[in-house]
Amino acid sequence: MSKGPELIITEKDNAARRIADILSGESAEADRINGVNVYKWGGKRCIGLSGHVVGVDFPPEYNDWRDVEPVELIDAPIDKHPTQENIVAALRRLARNARRVVIATDYDREGELIGKEAYELVRDVNEDVPVDRVRFSSITDREVTEAFDNPDGLDFNLAAAGEARQIVDLVWGAALTRFLSLSARQLGDDFISVGRVQGPTLKLIVDREREIEAFDPEDYWELFADLQKDSESFEAQYFYLDEDGNEAERVWDGDDAEEAYETLRNVEAATVDSVRRRTRTDDPPAPFNTTQFIRAAGSLGYSAQRAMSIAEDLYTAGYITYPRTDNTVYPEDLDPRELLDAFTANRTFGDDAQNLLEQEEIEPTAGDNETTDHPPIHPTGELPSRSDLTEDEWDVYELVVRRFFATVAESAKWEHLRVVADAGGLSLKANGKRLVKAGYHEVYPYFNSSESFVPDVAEGESLAVTDTEIEEKQTQPPRRYGQSRLIETMEKMGIGTKATRHDVIQKLYDRNYIESDPPRPTRLARAVVEASEEFAELIVSEEMTAQLEADMQAIARGDASLDDVTAESREILEDVFEGLMESGDEVGKHLQKSLKADKTVGACPESDHDLVVRKSRRGSYFIGCDGYPDCTYTLPLPSTGKPLIMDEECDEHGLSHVKMLAGRKTFVHGCPLCKAEEADAEEDLIIGDCPECGAGAESETPQNGDGETDGEHGELAIKRLRSGSRLVGCTRYPDCDYSLPLPRRGDIEVTDEECEEHDLPEIRITYDDSDREPWDLGCPICNYRAYQAEQAGGDELQSVKGIGEKTAEKLKAAGIEDVPSLKEAEPDALADLVDGVGPDTVRKWQSAAD
DNA sequence: GCAAGGTC
Structure with missing residues (x-):
């Protein structure tokens, strides 16, 4: 019997460190094996994995997409192999002489599987060591100590349920992805993927787009009147009771609307029929889980991906708790007063924390979802100072802090005032609301708490009708899903997990299935959904997850085996492939056509082919003729962003407008041919000598391409390029490539002022929109240097190359x-x-x- | 190079 250490294995390093601290009474020391943290104290070692450290895949002989028929993947063997070599090696080294192993991975299904993977790695090197499993819902003194006092065994059935999921996902995903990609001859970076989660998510987006397109708008009218009491005026809206006796504001018939408007216009006063006052309690929100956090960050302008990435950084730095959680109920051991206390000395949060502490009772809100792996997202009580974080990080941190504040704050109270009046036999209503007790709004400013004014009036009172209005409107198509609505809907449908939903959306962007924000589906996305609906309906249906979930529960209960479930799933996929293989050519053609439609800008002016967006070997985008090399017509595109073809077309050339997607720097380029023609028509405007090869330049004698002096001196000119960008550049381009950037928007004005350092005129940018102030850009060299300094983090010296x-x-x-x-x-x-x-x-x- | 799920 070996006398080696006891080895504790957790799911991640962070958990390992905290558990080691708890069990050792903070005496554990960090050591590194193979670059992996190992915490040691007494006779114990604790190591954190990084989630799954082994992955499932087909053996290497199945790697070549062209050599293997996709259908063969259905019955291909599946291997497990280490994906995190260093962690696996460290684990093996520690396990070899361990006297006992304790698996302390997260308390959920995936955690059980990760634990079993660790168990197998341990068994590979140590056949006899006893292996225990401990389960706890949050990493606190009490829970961890209790769990380690009452160890249990691994739940192999639960782990097998997770393995079944891995196999089903791999087999369906890989076989169908390869089939679609091969049929459309898309084998490079732009392969065509489908999967159990991305499929239904994409269908959600495509279905909504179909609804929007099929939508037939209907005209209706709404009528308003301003009522006046003393000198106070407020707006009221016309309403009537429809055939079901429900209150309605929309008038569907134009003549009826006109008639009501005439009546309203001719009355001078309205009589108050009823006044109703009600107070409504507005309860504070539940604690943050991942989905609700993403939603709140979304309303601050952060994409789902960005919000999660910031949250992960804040978590790693120790400022907030683990950001991937479904839980909306604080654990019992979270003491709100203690946590609030940590904020009382803070400049930003101190007053709010103090006020909250002065409440008689503090009872945090709770949501519907209580899970066992992680607490809701909340601040840890370790506070960053403002300068420790970037602006965005602080923004998100403040959101998390304030959400915690809100969950321990009091309810708000609103007073609603509803007034109904009669004007010439027509009913008018006005709804006022007043925040009589701010409650949690005091500490959580992210919800709308604006009031609407309606004065105190009495029944029977007469009010002057001062202004009337009729508005013609149209019913609107359903709105596109925004990223956070999409994630909420995925959660409701039960697809994806807290840790993957935002990644799935990112994947749809990466695969060229969706574009812009809120996301819009491409033609390719529609074709993929259409092909799936026809031949592999399950892969775009939420049913697949529901069925798999039921099967997994059966495995976990011991009512089914992993082999039963995966064999049945493989049989269904065999059937799918029968239909698919018969129509492979047809499917491929449809996909190819859609791919081309996504890239087509319009007809080539010099041949019978289409102009399409292409990527140069250097990775930049341009527009070229599809008839290349027979036709070599091209148009340039701006160098920043990824081109998106818009619905709008150029009246003159019939080409689609192009938008350049570049996050916050996204802009509309417009018709690429118009841009090129504008540049051709505009003459260069000379503003001075080129500092590199001009008359005053000291450094070098101008040379032509052959390295001989050409005797010519370069000048600096303001130029407009065919790609639409503008710059200050040397007239000897391309022999001299000296250039300085100019902004894309606005009119360029060359002023009389001159920069003494560079002998160049100062430049001013003016804008057509009257409310925008002109921008005194100044000397273009000074401006560029300041810009570079800003890019280098505010340090001017770092703007110098080297x-x-x-x-x-x-x-x-x-x-x-x-x-x-x-x-x-x-x-x-x-x-x-x-x-x-x-x-x-x-x-x-x-x-x-x- | 395929999926989805962990984690960074």
């Missing part, structure tokens, strides 16, 4: 604070002052700084 963060620090220590002083410095003297820098390097910087 100077990084460390060098900038050294230069500052030597008294060089900015670019002008760098340029004035004597190279030999400066080199003496700065470690590891020679006079030639200084000269290089000086010429680069120009």
Whole structure:
């Protein structure tokens, strides 16, 4: 019997550290094996995995998509192999002489499977060591201690349920993905994927788009009147009772609307029929789970992906709890007063925390979902200072803090006032609301708490009708899903998990299935959904997950085996493939046609082919003729962003407008041919000498392409390129490629002011929209230098090529604070002052700084 | 290079 250590295995490093702290009474020390943290104390070791450290896949002989018929994957063997070699190696080393192993992975199905994977790795190197399993719902002193005092065994059935899911997902996903990609001859980076979760998610988006397109708008009218009491005026709306006796505001017949409007217009006063006052309690929101957090961050303008990425950073830094959770009920051991206490000294949160602490009773809200793996997202009580975080991180951190505050705050109270009046036999109503007790709104400003004013009136009172209005409207198609609505709907449908839903959406973007935000489906997406609906309906249906979920529960209960479930699933897929293989060509053609439609801008002006968006070998986008190489017509596109073809077409050329997607820098490029023609028509405007090869340049004698002096001096000119961008560039381009950027929007005005340092006129940008102030961009060289400095994190020195963060620090220590002083410095003297820098390097910087 | 699920 070996006397080695006891080995505790957790799902992630963070959990390992916290559990080690609890069990050791904070005496555990961190060690590293193979670059993996191992916490040790007494005779114990604790190591954190990184989720699954082994993966399932087909053996290598199935790797070549062209050599293997997709249908063969259905019955192909499936292997498990380490995906995190260093962790697996460290685990093996520790397990070899362990005297006992305790699996302490998350308390959920996937955690049980990860635990079983660890168990198998342990067994590979140690046949006899006893292996226990501990389960706890949150990593706290009490729960962890209790769990380790009462160890249990691994639940192999539950783990098998997870394995069945892995197999079904791999077999269906890989076989169908390869089939669709092969049939459309899309084998590169742009393969065509389907899967149990991405399928129904994509169908959700495509179905909504179908509804929008099929929508037939209907006209209706709404009538309003301003009522006046004393000098206070408020708006009331006309309503009537429909045939079911329900209140209705929309008038569907134009003549009826006109008639009512005439009546209303001719009355001078309305009589108050009824006044109803009600107070409504507005309860604070439940604690954050992942979905609700993403939704709240979404209303602040963060994409689902971005919100999660920030949350993960805040978690890793120790400021908030684990961000992937379904739980909306705080664990019992969370003491709200203690947590609030941690905020009382803080500048931003102190007052709110103090006020909350002064409440007599603190009873946190609770949602419907209580799970066992992680608590709802809340601040840890370890506070960052504002400068520790980026602006976005602080924004999100504040949201999490304030959400916690809200959940322990009091309800708000609204007073609703509803007034119904009669105007010439027509009913008018006005709804006012007033926040009489702010409650949680005081600490959580993210919900709308705006009031609407209706004055105190009495029944029978007469009010002047001062203004009447009729509005013609149309019923609107259903709205597209935004990212957070999509995630909420996925959650309701039971597809994906808290940790993957936002990734699935990102995957749809990456696969060219959706574009823009809120996401719109591409033609390719429709074709994939259509093909799936016809031949493999299950893969775009939420039913597949529901069925799998039921099967997994049967396995977990012991009522079914992994083999039963996977064999049945494989049989269904065999049937799917029978239909699919018969129509493979047809499916492929449909997909190819849609792929091309997504790229087509319009007809080529020089041949009978289409113009399509293409990618150059250097990775930039341009527009080229589909008839290439017979026709070599091209049009350039801007260098920033990914082109999206819009519905709008150019009246003159019949080409679709192009939008360049680049996150916050997204802009509409418009018709690419118009842009090119505008550039051709505009003459370059000379503003000075080129600093590199102009008359005053010291550094180099201008040379032509052969390396001989061509005797010509370059000048700087404001130019408009065919790609639509504008710049200040050398007239000797391409022999001299000196250039400075100019903004895409606005009119460029060359002023009389001149920059003394560079002998260039200062430039001003003016805008057509009258409310936008002109921008004094100034000297283009100074402007570009300031821009580069901003990009380099506010440090001007780092804008110079060759100077990084460390060098900038050294230069500052030597008294060089900015670019002008760098340029004035004597190279030999400066080199003496700065470690590891020679006079030639200084000269290089000086010429680069120009 | 395929899925979906962990985690970073």
